[in-house]
Amino acid sequence: MHLMGRRAVLATGIVGGSLPIALGNSLALPDEAVSISFFGDGAVQTGIFHETLNLASLWRARVLFVCENNGWAEFTSRAEHTTVETVAAHAQTYGMPADTIDGGDVLAVRAAASRLLERVRCGNPALLECQITRLRPHYEGDLRRAADPDPNDPLERLAAVLTDAGEDAATLAALRRTATVAAERALADALNDPPARSDDAAHLVFRRQP
Amino acid sequence: MIERGTRPDQDEVVCRSMTTTQPTELLEPLLLARRFDEILLANTDAIRGHFHVSIGLEATAAALSRVRRSGDLITTTYRNHAHLAALGSDLSVMYAEIFGRDLGHQRGRGGSIHLSDPGLGMLHTSAMVSGGVPIALGQAYSLSRTRPGAVCFCFFGDGAFGEGAVHESLNLASLWRLPLVFVCENNAPPGDGRANDQQSAVSLLAIAEAHRVHGRAVDARHPAAVVDALEALAEEVRDGDGPRFLDAQAGRWPGNATFFPHDATGRTDVRHAQRDADDPWRSTDDPVLNECRRLLAAGVGLDHIRAIDRRITAEVEGALGRARLAPVAPPEAAFTDVVAP
Amino acid sequence: MTGPTLVQAARDALGQAMAADSAVIVLGEDVTAGGPFGLTKGLVDEYGRQRVRNTPISEGAVMGVAVGLALGGAQPFVDLMFCDFVTAASDQLFNHAAKIHFMSGGCYSVPLAVWTVGGAGTRWGAQHSQRLDAWIASVPGIKVLAPASPALAAASVLEAIGDPDPVVVFVDRALLHSRRDLLGDTGSPWRSRVVRGGTELTVAATGRLVHLALDAADSIGASAEVVDVQRLAPLDPEPVVDSVTRTSRLLVLHDEAGPGALAAMIAAAVQEAAFWYLDAPIARLTSPATPVPAAATLEDAYVLDADAVASAMKQVLQA
Numbered sequence: 033m034h035l036m037g038r039r040a041v042l043a044t045g046i047v048g049g050s051l052p053i054a055l056g057n058s059l060a061l062p063d064e065a066v067s068i069s070f071f072g073d074g075a076v077q078t079g080i081f082h083e084t085l086n087l088a089s090l091w092r093a094r095v096l097f098v099c100e101n102n103g104w105a106e107f108t109s110r111a112e113h114t115t116v117e118t119v120a121a122h123a124q125t126y127g128m129p130a131d132t133i134d135g136g137d138v139l140a141v142r143a144a145a146s147r148l149l150e151r152v153r154c155g156n157p158a159l160l161e162c163q164i165t166r167l168r169p170h171y172e173g174d175l176r177r178a179a180d181p182d183p184n185d186p187l188e189r190l191a192a193v194l195t196d197a198g199e200d201a202a203t204l205a206a207l208r209r210t211a212t213v214a215a216e217r218a219l220a221d222a223l224n225d226p227p228a229r230s231d232d233a234a235h236l237v238f239r240r241q242p
Numbered sequence: 243m244i245e246r247g248t249r250p251d252q253d254e255v256v257c258r259s260m261t262t263t264q265p266t267e268l269l270e271p272l273l274l275a276r277r278f279d280e281i282l283l284a285n286t287d288a289i290r291g292h293f294h295v296s297i298g299l300e301a302t303a304a305a306l307s308r309v310r311r312s313g314d315l316i317t318t319t320y321r322n323h324a325h326l327a328a329l330g331s332d333l334s335v336m337y338a339e340i341f342g343r344d345l346g347h348q349r350g351r352g353g354s355i356h357l358s359d360p361g362l363g364m365l366h367t368s369a370m371v372s373g374g375v376p377i378a379l380g381q382a383y384s385l386s387r388t389r390p391g392a393v394c395f396c397f398f399g400d401g402a403f404g405e406g407a408v409h410e411s412l413n414l415a416s417l418w419r420l421p422l423v424f425v426c427e428n429n430a431p432p433g434d435g436r437a438n439d440q441q442s443a444v445s446l447l448a449i450a451e452a453h454r455v456h457g458r459a460v461d462a463r464h465p466a467a468v469v470d471a472l473e474a475l476a477e478e479v480r481d482g483d484g485p486r487f488l489d490a491q492a493g494r495w496p497g498n499a500t501f502f503p504h505d506a507t508g509r510t511d512v513r514h515a516q517r518d519a520d521d522p523w524r525s526t527d528d529p530v531l532n533e534c535r536r537l538l539a540a541g542v543g544l545d546h547i548r549a550i551d552r553r554i555t556a557e558v559e560g561a562l563g564r565a566r567l568a569p570v571a572p573p574e575a576a577f578t579d580v581v582a583p
Numbered sequence: 584m585t586g587p588t589l590v591q592a593a594r595d596a597l598g599q600a601m602a603a604d605s606a607v608i609v610l611g612e613d614v615t616a617g618g619p620f621g622l623t624k625g626l627v628d629e630y631g632r633q634r635v636r637n638t639p640i641s642e643g644a645v646m647g648v649a650v651g652l653a654l655g656g657a658q659p660f661v662d663l664m665f666c667d668f669v670t671a672a673s674d675q676l677f678n679h680a681a682k683i684h685f686m687s688g689g690c691y692s693v694p695l696a697v698w699t700v701g702g703a704g705t706r707w708g709a710q711h712s713q714r715l716d717a718w719i720a721s722v723p724g725i726k727v728l729a730p731a732s733p734a735l736a737a738a739s740v741l742e743a744i745g746d747p748d749p750v751v752v753f754v755d756r757a758l759l760h761s762r763r764d765l766l767g768d769t770g771s772p773w774r775s776r777v778v779r780g781g782t783e784l785t786v787a788a789t790g791r792l793v794h795l796a797l798d799a800a801d802s803i804g805a806s807a808e809v810v811d812v813q814r815l816a817p818l819d820p821e822p823v824v825d826s827v828t829r830t831s832r833l834l835v836l837h838d839e840a841g842p843g844a845l846a847a848m849i850a851a852a853v854q855e856a857a858f859w860y861l862d863a864p865i866a867r868l869t870s871p872a873t874p875v876p877a878a879a880t881l882e883d884a885y886v887l888d889a890d891a892v893a894s895a896m897k898q899v900l901q902a
Contacts, residue, residue, distance in 0.1 A: 036687040041654055046678050052644040053679065056651020056659070059608075067651070077413050079406015080674070083644030086404070089442035090639075115416050115454045125452040126442045236685045237723050239692035239747035242773050242817060290879040291706030342706075342878030350878025353708050369710045370667075371640045404639030405671070440639035501619065571876075573884035580873045 048078035074105025088157040102166035123159035135162025271304040271328035293354035296324030298495030301465040301529040303328035317374035320355035337565030350571030372405035382422040412453035415485035422485040450487035457487030493527030592733035596740040611662030646675035666701030681724030696743035702756040709874035717844035720816035727816040734768035755790030775822040781808035784832035792836040799893040820852035831862040841872035863902035
């Protein structure tokens with residue numbers, strides 16, 4: 033739940049926890065660079081979401097807030113969490129440009145994100161609400177499983193669009209194979225790594241031991 | 243399920259005796275609140291702690307006293323003197339608590355910033371900004387289960403909108419259709435097309451609406467208007483239509499200071515209602531003077547107003563005297579009642 | 584006494600840090616007005632509103648903003664006003680700031696500095712008078728410094744800002760306007776320090792209680808070795824242990840409610856390392872296990888005073 037790397041600065045297990053961090057991060061970035069914050073629709077009902085959007089707007093921070101709205105927060109539907117239908121409506125309250133789009137349409141997401149990012153770079157924090165269908169359960173191991181394959185699968189939808197545009201099946205199949213091979217190789221490499229050592233833990237608490 | 247602590251008695255007379263046909267029915271709670279705080283400011287030698295005054299914000303408290311019904315609950319903030327005084331709380335007990343004396347149920351443990359009166363439906367007062375809001379939510383939830391038609395009034399200042407807890411509470415109140423009236427005592431000047439300089443939204447109403455809590459704004463320098471607004475909203479809530487929000491916009495009293503208020507405008511002289519004044523406080527912002535002006539325009543004589551004022555002032559001074567004679571809170575009160583027996 | 588007060592010294596250190604490094608950014612409520620205690624007085628005039636940022640009453644988001652700033656290479660300094668407000672900031676401080684270095688496998692550290700003031704005695708009541716330092720100190724990943732003199736407060740501020748990890752400078756409210764200095768004021772805030780040598784017992788204390796211990800020892804004519812604990816997390820019990828090996832008696836003083844988590848940690852550490860040196864059980868003196876009452880007479884009954892400390896010392900000496 034806390035995968036972090038060089039490009040993705042932070043992942044948190046606390047719903048809503050990363051929003052203010054993204055805001056703060058944007059304040060430390062060089063001009064034109066932006067911070068992108070991903071979160072689910074469950075985070076929208078947290079107080080920290082509102083505190084953060086208000087601050088972002090007041091401070092004209094270069095943050096793009098991206099809400100992956102799949103209509104579920106853990107095991108509860110959005111309708112049981114709030115009477116507000118779209119997340120973008122909240123952004124408008126704080127004077128932010130916002131857009132609600134079909135998050136399963138990769139090309140639409142790219143187009144909307146590009147449009148909003150241009151505004152963000154000029155100091156207008158914005159919110160992009162991507163409405164998506166949840167294909168898998170909240171976590172792996174949850175017994176409520178969707179049937180495979182799913183017509184809502186964004187990959188399948190993109191494949192259909194590309195096919196209609198003239199891409200041939202062999203090219204698409206080759207792309208899938210390349211990705212699968214890369215993932216399988218990464219998995220194999222990871223399984224070959226030695227287990228994490230518990231005696232390393234104490235040294236990771238602080239960057240500098242007092 | 244009975245709430246822990248003192249439960250408001252539904253048969254108890256909780257408001258001062260005023261008939262609804264009395265034109266001066268709003269003036270009395272206004273003056274009770276105003277004189278309470280002015281006389282407090284003249285007796286700061288007896289205060290050994292921190293306090294805030296409600297001067298300038300009395301209209302919402304006075305309106306509450308007219309709109310509240312027996313069985314309703316109230317949460318307020320560290321700026322609570324007007325709410326208690328206007329509702330008819332025992333003024334000597336209030337003063338005593340502020341002075342750290344042992345006269346009421348709090349026994350000096352709370353002081354000014356935590357003044358409460360369970361008999362009036364104010365069970366606990368938080369001094370944390372927005373602290374009372376989620377509590378009001380729970381109280382409203384409790385009322386919805388045990389006392390249909392009863393309402394919880396939740397007071398907070400404009401600064402509270404910075405706290406996520408207010409947003410969470412607005413959302414939940416709307417989602418669960420709770421009988422809650424959110425009243426924002428808003429004394430912040432507007433800021434450049436925004437509600438104020440700490441909020442990016444155009445208005446506090448817009449924020450409430452975003453959470454699907456409908457409401458209205460009112461000029462809280464005019465008490466009669468506040469009564470109308472609060473009454474209308476409370477009725478909608480009593481009818482089961484979900485929560486409501488009132489943005490009660492007041493002017494800022496010149497003596498308002500973050501930690502220690504100071505007496506910047508002296509004792510209110512109701513005769514100023516008939517005179518011109520060149521300072522904004524006396525000419526437009528003082529809700530007490532504005533109510534006097536309304537009464538004068540309605541044909542109530544100045545002498546009558548002054549007579550009421552004298553009576554109330556004497557009452558407040560008497561309460562102060564009793565409080566100053568009350569014993570200091572004994573040390574053993576510091577260590578009891580941490581948990582229920 | 585003519586030196587600066589503790590808060591003045593801290594303010595000067597903060598100004599110094601801001602002058603030396605443009606990455607230092609101050610955030611908090613009322614910081615442009617100098618704050619309620621004067622910590623940020625005048626800084627906005629020198630460094631502008633981009634570096635001295637007034638915030639709405641949004642402690643949760645503001646602490647998170649500070650974490651994000653820190654991850655982005657800035658040096659945020661959060662004025663958390665009253666330590667009671669750490670409750671509102673706790674998710675970002677405890678679940679994020681404290682854990683990012685660990686969870687990222689050392690990829691990122693969070694150079695966050697937090698200043699907060701706690702303690703009873705000023706009639707602010709239960710929600711504005713707590714000592715929550717034990718709670719903060721119990722979360723791995725946060726360093727906590729509790730300076731007891733102006734010089735060490737200044738040093739703590741500088742160290743907190745220069746440290747790559749989250750550091751909370753926890754200031755005793757009773758010492759904000761104190762000018763009293765202590766032996767060892769030129770030393771490091773990271774080590775517990777002996778502020779007076781003695782032979783009959785060791786008194787380990789923090790904040791104002793260090794000064795009270797010195798005064799109480801004088802009043803009963805005891806030769807007490809007083810150790811200013813200073814670093815509350817990770818705890819540095821070694822100087823206390825070392826002292827106990829010479830005096831054989833220990834009294835731990837801490838301004839916290841109840842049995843005292845921090846006092847217990849110190850006592851436990853000494854018990855483990857120096858049990859065989861002890862001539863008497865370790866004693867702890869903390870405040871009652873109640874919320875802080877507001878009334879003066881009640882709060883005076885709650886707050887440890889010189890008499891209580893002297894009396895506890897006598898008991899340990901006679902045990």
